[in-house]
Amino acid sequence: MGKKNILLNPGPVNVTSRVRNALLRDDICHREDEFVNLLEGIRSKLLRVFSIEKDYTVAIFTGCGTAAQEAAIASIMPEDKDMLIICNGVYGERMADAAEIFKIKTIKDEYQWGSPPDINRIKAILDREKNIETVSVIHHETTTGILNEIEDIGKLCKEYGKIFFVDTVSSLGAENVDFYKNNIDVCIGTTNKCLHSFPGISFVIFKKELFNQMKQITPRSGFLDLGNYVDDNFCAKVPFTPSVQIMYAFDEALDELTDEGYDNRVKTYKERAHFLRAGIKDLGLKLLLPEDVCSNSITSVYLPNGFTYKDIHGELKKHGYIIYAGQGELKDKVFRVSNMGDHSMEDYKGFLSALKEIL
Numbered sequence: 508m509g510k511k512n513i514l515l516n517p518g519p520v521n522v523t524s525r526v527r528n529a530l531l532r533d534d535i536c537h538r539e540d541e542f543v544n545l546l547e548g549i550r551s552k553l554l555r556v557f558s559i560e561k562d563y564t565v566a567i568f569t570g571c572g573t574a575a576q577e578a579a580i581a582s583i584m585p586e587d588k589d590m591l592i593i594c595n596g597v598y599g600e601r602m603a604d605a606a607e608i609f610k611i612k613t614i615k616d617e618y619q620w621g622s623p624p625d626i627n628r629i630k631a632i633l634d635r636e637k638n639i640e641t642v643s644v645i646h647h648e649t650t651t652g653i654l655n656e657i658e659d660i661g662k663l664c665k666e667y668g669k670i671f672f673v674d675t676v677s678s679l680g681a682e683n684v685d686f687y688k689n690n691i692d693v694c695i696g697t698t699n700k701c702l703h704s705f706p707g708i709s710f711v712i713f714k715k716e717l718f719n720q721m722k723q724i725t726p727r728s729g730f731l732d733l734g735n736y737v738d739d740n741f742c743a744k745v746p747f748t749p750s751v752q753i754m755y756a757f758d759e760a761l762d763e764l765t766d767e768g769y770d771n772r773v774k775t776y777k778e779r780a781h782f783l784r785a786g787i788k789d790l791g792l793k794l795l796l797p798e799d800v801c802s803n804s805i806t807s808v809y810l811p812n813g814f815t816y817k818d819i820h821g822e823l824k825k826h827g828y829i830i831y832a833g834q835g836e837l838k839d840k841v842f843r844v845s846n847m848g849d850h851s852m853e854d855y856k857g858f859l860s861a862l863k864e865i866l
């Protein structure tokens with residue numbers, strides 16, 4: 508089946524027919540060995556992509572990125588400790604909302620959307636607020652497309668003995684994510700963005716050495732408690748009915764990524780983002796962010812004069828291209844173009860010529 512819509516929204520993404528066809532593998536019961544083997548295969552392939560299988564484990568469950576955010580927060584935060592949340596977009600805000608729902612005291616380090624976090628400010632907060640247990644940041648803040656620098660924050664966390672929790676929902680697959688260099692203790696992801704599969708599965712990767720500490724925390728949720736998905740030997744537990752077919756697709760998407768090579772995937776993303784940005788600027792449109800802070804997968808563009816988002820979205824949709832609106836305070840100012848998923852350069856050339864025609 509061909510592509511009806513070229514999805515230039517930040518997930519769900521267009522997938523290859525190889526991944527789509529994986530949905531048609533056998534019907535199996537999640538209580539049988541076949542499923543456990545599938546799940547263990549996925550877990551080891553995922554950890555192997557980042558070469559972290561020795562020190563990290565992963566809890567995989569049916570859910571979206573928000574579920575993974577909540578599962579991580581619920582499972583790593585002791586009741587009497589505080590959480591520092593670096594916010595420069597919607598997903599940082601959502602993280603803080605989730606922590607507050609779990610009655611965790613949060614300290615928000617807020618920046619204007621699109622502005623990078625300030626390491627000196629973070630250090631000053633850590634010096635002042637001695638009860639902080641976890642520092643969290645969104646690696647790629649999909650709201651604007653800024654790629655937040657995590658290496659220095661990771662170093663600070665190591666120096667101060669804090670848990671470093673990174674939301675990598677929209678960066679895994681598209682950006683270099685070095686777990687060791689960045690001192691990442693916990694991170695989260697979903698299948699339906701730069702890992703090129705369908706929506707429905709999310710996961711939390713965490714350091715094995717954290718697990719004992721996590722098990723001391725009184726569960727705040729049954730479904731979202733990571734201890735329900737990993738046993739003491741770091742093998743998978745299957746407590747609830749998982750989305751089996753979506754696991755098949757994820758398994759295939761990981762094989763596809765392994766065949767392609769992670770570094771090649773990142774390189775392709777970077778080239779595509781550059782190509783799109785150059786083409787958009789050639790049309791006289793202005794980008795929201797300086798290119799040196801942009802991720803490899805999202806370009807936020809100021810709406811052209813005389814166009815609402817609805818106009819431009821509707822016209823592009825007639826040509827088969829689905830763009831994405833700005834969020835919150837950027838809702839009426841920008842539109843977003845994502846280069847996540849299975850696309851060809853022809854898709855981007857077609858998008859740029861459709862945009863030119865519309866303008």
Ligand SMILES: Cc1ncc(COP(=O)(O)O)c(C=O)c1O
Pocket residue numbers: 517571572573574576598645647648649650674675676677697
């Ligand atoms: C960085 C980031 N975190 C979390 C989420 C939430 O994911 P979901 O919409 O799958 O719940 C998103 C969604 O786009 C995201 O971009």
